[in-house]
Amino acid sequence: xxxxxxxxxxxxxxxxxxxxxxxxxxxxxxxxxxxxxxxxxxxxxxxxxxxxxxxxxxxxxxxxxxxxxxxxxxxxxxxxxxxxxxxxxxxxxxxxxxxxxxxxxxxxxxxxxxxxxxxxxxxxxxxxxxxxxxxxxxxxxxxxxxxxxxxxxxxxxxxxxxxxxxxxxxxxxxxxxxxxxxxxxxxxxxxxxxxxxxxxxxxxxxxxxxxxxxxxxxxxxxxxxxxxxxxxxxxxxxxxxxxxxxxxxxxxxxxxxxxxxxxxxxxxxxxxxxxxxxxxxxxxxxxxxxxxxxxxxxxxxxxxxxxxxxxxxxxxxxxxxxxxxxxxxxxxxxxxxxxxxxxxxxxxxxxxxxxxxxxxxxxxxxxxxxxxxxxxxxxxxxxxxxxxxxxxxxxxxxxxxxxxxxxxxxxxxxxxxxxxxxxxx
Amino acid sequence: xxxxxxxxxxxxxxxxxxxxxxxxxxxxxxxxxxxxxxxxxxxxxxxxxxxxxxxxxxxxxxxxxxxxxxxxxxxxxxxxxxxxxxxxxxxxxxxxxxxxxxxxxxxxxxxxxxxxxxxxxxxxxxxxxxxxxxxxxxxxxxxxxxxxxxxxxxxxxxxxxxxxxxxxxxxxxxxxxxxxxxxxxxxxxxxxxxxxxxxxxxxxxxxxxxxxxxxxxxxxxxxxxxxxxxxxxxxxxxxxxxxxxxxxxxxxxxxxxxxxxxxxx
Numbered sequence: 001x002x003x004x005x006x007x008x009x010x011x012x013x014x015x016x017x018x019x020x021x022x023x024x025x026x027x028x029x030x031x032x033x034x035x036x037x038x039x040x041x042x043x044x045x046x047x048x049x050x051x052x053x054x055x056x057x058x059x060x061x062x063x064x065x066x067x068x069x070x071x072x073x074x075x076x077x078x079x080x081x082x083x084x085x086x087x088x089x090x091x092x093x094x095x096x097x098x099x100x101x102x103x104x105x106x107x108x109x110x111x112x113x114x115x116x117x118x119x120x121x122x123x124x125x126x127x128x129x130x131x132x133x134x135x136x137x138x139x140x141x142x143x144x145x146x147x148x149x150x151x152x153x154x155x156x157x158x159x160x161x162x163x164x165x166x167x168x169x170x171x172x173x174x175x176x177x178x179x180x181x182x183x184x185x186x187x188x189x190x191x192x193x194x195x196x197x198x199x200x201x202x203x204x205x206x207x208x209x210x211x212x213x214x215x216x217x218x219x220x221x222x223x224x225x226x227x228x229x230x231x232x233x234x235x236x237x238x239x240x241x242x243x244x245x246x247x248x249x250x251x252x253x254x255x256x257x258x259x260x261x262x263x264x265x266x267x268x269x270x271x272x273x274x275x276x277x278x279x280x281x282x283x284x285x286x287x288x289x290x291x292x293x294x295x296x297x298x299x300x301x302x303x304x305x306x307x308x309x310x311x312x313x314x315x316x317x318x319x320x321x322x323x324x325x326x327x328x329x330x331x332x333x334x335x336x337x338x339x340x341x342x343x344x345x346x347x348x349x350x351x352x353x354x355x356x357x358x359x360x361x362x363x364x365x366x367x368x369x370x371x372x373x374x375x376x377x378x379x380x381x382x383x384x385x386x387x388x389x390x391x392x393x394x395x396x397x398x399x400x401x402x403x404x405x406x407x408x409x410x411x412x413x414x415x416x417x418x419x420x421x422x423x424x425x
Numbered sequence: 426x427x428x429x430x431x432x433x434x435x436x437x438x439x440x441x442x443x444x445x446x447x448x449x450x451x452x453x454x455x456x457x458x459x460x461x462x463x464x465x466x467x468x469x470x471x472x473x474x475x476x477x478x479x480x481x482x483x484x485x486x487x488x489x490x491x492x493x494x495x496x497x498x499x500x501x502x503x504x505x506x507x508x509x510x511x512x513x514x515x516x517x518x519x520x521x522x523x524x525x526x527x528x529x530x531x532x533x534x535x536x537x538x539x540x541x542x543x544x545x546x547x548x549x550x551x552x553x554x555x556x557x558x559x560x561x562x563x564x565x566x567x568x569x570x571x572x573x574x575x576x577x578x579x580x581x582x583x584x585x586x587x588x589x590x591x592x593x594x595x596x597x598x599x600x601x602x603x604x605x606x607x608x609x610x611x612x613x614x615x616x617x618x619x620x621x622x623x624x625x626x627x628x629x630x631x632x633x634x635x636x637x638x639x640x641x642x643x644x645x646x647x648x649x650x651x652x653x654x655x656x657x658x659x660x661x662x663x664x665x666x667x668x669x670x671x672x673x674x675x676x677x678x679x680x681x682x683x684x685x686x687x688x689x690x
Contacts, residue, residue, distance in 0.1 A: 171496055190496040219504055221497045240497055273477050276504040280497070 003334075003407055003422040005357060007368045009063055011048070012416035014361070024412040026399055030094035030102065033403040036064055036410055037104060038417055039089025043073040045106055045159075047117065048417075061408060064419055068117055070159035073108040085110050091176050093185070095198075103162070105185065109172040112187055114163035114198060122150040168194050168204045175225045181232040188225035188237060195249075207255050208237060208247065224283050230290045234259075238295060242279030244304065262293075262304050264311045283325045287332040288404075294335055296326040301337050301347065316347045316354065329402045338397030341386065342413050343373060359397060359411045359418040369423060471518070474509055481506045 021042025028037050036048040046069045051062035076085040095103040101118040126148040171189035178185040187194050193208035212218055220241045228234035233249045245258035278298035286293045295302045302312035326337040336346045347354045356373045376385040399412040407422035481502050
C-alpha cells in the first residue's frame with residue numbers, strides 16, 4: 001500500500017521573498033543514502049549528512065544536517081558569442097564511494113566538474129621550522145628536533161575540484177549520467193551526447209548527434225539521457241517529440257541509429273495544437289533493477305518495459321509541465337513526481353493506489369503525519385479539497401529524490417528542501 | 426485515487442485541447458456535444474488557431490531576440506507553428522491569406538503585433554529590426570547559403586523556417602544586433618518576458634499561470650499581451666470566419682464565453 005508519510009525536516013529560508021540564487025535546481029541522494037546533495041541557481045552545492053541513528057530513538061531515523069557547502073560553478077562569459085553562461089547547477093550525480101572521500105559530478109549549462117569531498121579531523125603539530133600559527137622560526141633558535149604528530153581537530157569537510165570537463169557542449173547540458181563501469185559518464189545537451197572518462201578532461205567522444213545538416217530542419221531535441229544501471233554499453237535518451245531511444249555503444253562509435261525506439265502511438269482524436277508540446281518528455285529514469293524505465297511528460301508518468309517498445313506498461317495521469325522530474329523508490333514499487341501548488345504525487349505500481357501530498361511549512365512539526373490532498377474539478381469542491389482553479393502554478397516541485405534504501409524522500413520547493421519519512425511502527 | 430480526480434483529469438484534458446470534434450463541426454458533421462457550443466465553436470476554432478499562431482510567431486521572434494534562446498522551447502513553438510500552418514494549408518485558409526497579400530508584404534503581415542508594426546518606422550533606418558524581411562538582410566550569408574530570396578519570392582510558410590534557421594544559427598554565431606531592439610523589446614518583455622526559460626506553460630500564458638484552464642489561458646493570451654489582436658484579426662480574418670470581421674472585441678468575449686461553456690461541460 002502507499003505508505004503514510006511524516007514530516008521530518010525542512011531546510012532553507014522561511015520567508016516568501018525568494019532570492020533567485022537560492023532556488024533549488026537539483027536534488028540527489030548518494031548511493032548509500034547517507035548524503036543528500038542539492039544544487040541551486042547560484043551555482044552552490046549544499047550537502048546534508050544523515051546523523052547516525054540514535055538507538056534510543058527508534059521511532060525516527062537520523063536527521064540530515066549540513067555537511068558541506070561550496071561554490072561549484074561561477075557565472076562565466078562566452079566572449080565569442082557574447083553570452084553569459086549561467087552558474088545554475090542543472091544536475092548532480094554521485095559516484096559510488098571507493099575510499100574515505102566522496103565524489104560527485106556537478107554540471108551547469110556548459111561545464112561538468114568532479115568534486116572531491118573529504119573530511120579532515122586531524123592536523124599535524126610540532127613542526128621544527130614553523131610555529132603553530134605558520135610563521136617560520138629562526139633556524140638558529142632551533143636546539144632540538146622533534147617528530148611532528150597528528151592531533152585531533154574539529155571536523156572540517158573540504159570540497160575540491162578534481163577535474164573540470166569543459167568546452168565539449170555547444171548547447172545546454174541537460175543530463176549527466178555515470179556508467180555502471182564507474183569509469184565513464186555521459187553528458188547530454190539539446191543535440192548531442194558525449195562520453196567522457198572520469199580521468200581525462202581534454203577529450204570526450206561524441207556518441208549521439210541529432211543536429212541536422214540544415215538547422216532549418218530541426219524539429220526535435222534531446223531532453224534527458226541516462227546510462228543503464230547494469231549494462232555498461234546501454235543508455236537511453238528522450239526527446240521533445242515524446243520518443244525514447246535505447247542505444248548500444250557496441251553497435252557503432254556514433255549511436256545515431258537506435259537499438260530500440262519507445263514511442264506510444266498518438267491517439268488521433270486527441271490531436272490538438274498542443275499535441276507537439278505535451279508529448280515532450282522531461283525526464284527519463286531507469287528502475288534500479290534495469291528492467292523498466294520511467295518517463296515524465298506533460299500529463300503523465302509512464303513506465304516502460306524495456307522489452308516492449310510500442311507502448312508503456314503503465315501510465316499515471318498527473319498535472320505538470322515539461323520540467324518536472326520523477327524518481328523511483330529503492331524497490332521500484334513506487335514512483336514519485338512533483339506537481340503544482342507544492343504538491344507531489346506517488347503511485348504504487350502494485351496496488352495502483354496513489355497519493356497526493358503537500359510540502360508546506362504548516363505541517364512542520366516532526367513526525368506530523370501528512371494529510372493526503374485532493375484536487376477536484378472546478379465547481380465540485382468538497383470540504384478539504386482544492387479546486388484545480390485555485391492551484392498555485394507558481395509553486396512547483398520540480399525536483400524530488402528517494403533514498404536508495406529507506407523510505408526517506410527529499411522534495412524541493414522553490415527554495416526549501418523538505419525531508420519526509422514514512423511513519424514507522 | 427478517487428474517481429473525482431480522474432474526472433477532473435479528463436476535464437482538464439478536454440479543456441486543454443481544442444477537441445477534434447470542433448474540427449468536425451467545421452466540416453459540418455453531426456456529432457456535436459451541446460449544440461449551442463458546437464455551433465458557436467466554428468469560428469472560435471479559427472480564432473484560437475490564429476491567435477495561437479500569432480502568439481507563437483511572436484515568441485519565435487522573441488526567442489531570437491533573447492540573449493540566449495532556449496533551443497527546446499524554440500523547437501516546440503516552431504513545431505506548433507508548423508503544425509498550425511500545415512493545418513491551415515490543408516484547410517485552404519493559408520492560401521486565402523496569401524492571396525490577399527503580395528510578395529514582401531505577406532512576410533510583414535505574418536508578424537502583426539503592435540510592437541512589431543511600430544518598429545516598421547525603424548525599418549527604414551537600421552537593419553536591426555524585428556521583421557522577417559529585415560531579419561534576412563542581417564544574415565545575408567545565411568540567405569546566400571539558403572539560396573532563397575525572402576524579400577520577394579519566399580512563401581509565407583518559408584519565412585518562419587528561415588527565421589528558425591537564423592535563430593538557431595544565432596546560437597552559434599556572435600550576437601550582434603542588440604541595440605535598436607531595446608525600445609520595442611522592453612515593451613514586449615514586460616508582458617512576454619520569460620522568467621523561467623524552461624517552463625512550457627510560459628509559452629502560452631506569461632502572466633497568467635493557470636495553464637490548464639483553457640479559458641484563462643486564452644483570456645490571458647488576448648488581454649495580457651500587447652499583440653493588438655484587433656489589428657491582427659482584421660488583417661487575417663479568413664473568409665469563412667465572418668464573425669470576426671464585424672466587431673472583434675465582442676468576438677473575443679464570445680470566445681471567452683464559449684470556452685467557459687466548454688470548461689464547465
